[in-house]
Amino acid sequence: MSDCLFCKIAAGEIPSKKAYEDELVYAFHDIHPLRPTHVLVIPKRHIASLAQVTADDEPVLGRLLAVAARLAAENGSPDGFRSIINTGRVGGQEVAHLHLHILGGPEPVGPMVKKI
Numbered sequence: 001m002s003d004c005l006f007c008k009i010a011a012g013e014i015p016s017k018k019a020y021e022d023e024l025v026y027a028f029h030d031i032h033p034l035r036p037t038h039v040l041v042i043p044k045r046h047i048a049s050l051a052q053v054t055a056d057d058e059p060v061l062g063r064l065l066a067v068a069a070r071l072a073a074e075n076g077s078p079d080g081f082r083s084i085i086n087t088g089r090v091g092g093q094e095v096a097h098l099h100l101h102i103l104g105g106p107e108p109v110g111p112m113v114k115k116i
């Protein structure tokens with residue numbers, strides 16, 4: 001997708017602080033970290049959100065999760081981490097390119113979501 005921020009980041013057209021890259025996924029540090037560790041993992045190929053995935057996306061979705069623990073450990077969160085995928089309006093997704101948040105650090109991340 002030519003007009004997608006995270007496609008441009010994956011392609012190196014917009015700078016980012018890279019944490020990992022392979023043939024399927026690209027990982028980089030969030031520009032506004034919410035915890036000492038805040039890494040985003042994205043498919044290199046554009047997928048708008050978890051609501052748009054198809055069976056063809058299963059390998060890349062597997063890779064997205066498979067690299068998470070290693071990225072957390074390598075970036076200051078060896079004792080566990082929180083992984084979040086926000087989807088659509090209700091999920092609070094702001095960037096329309098599927099991304100996995102990896103949040104952590106030395107201290108527990110805290111409650112999952114606030115009860116309403």
Ligand code: 5GP
Nearest residue numbers: 016017028029030031032086092093094095
């Ligand atoms: P969402 O709310 O869509 O799940 O999360 C989008 C995330 O992308 C936010 O945490 C935001 O800080 C991050 N973000 C938005 N624009 C940029 C950018 O240009 N560079 C980086 N590294 N992160 C970004």
Ligand code: ZN
Nearest residue numbers: 004007046097
């Ligand atoms: Zn994209």
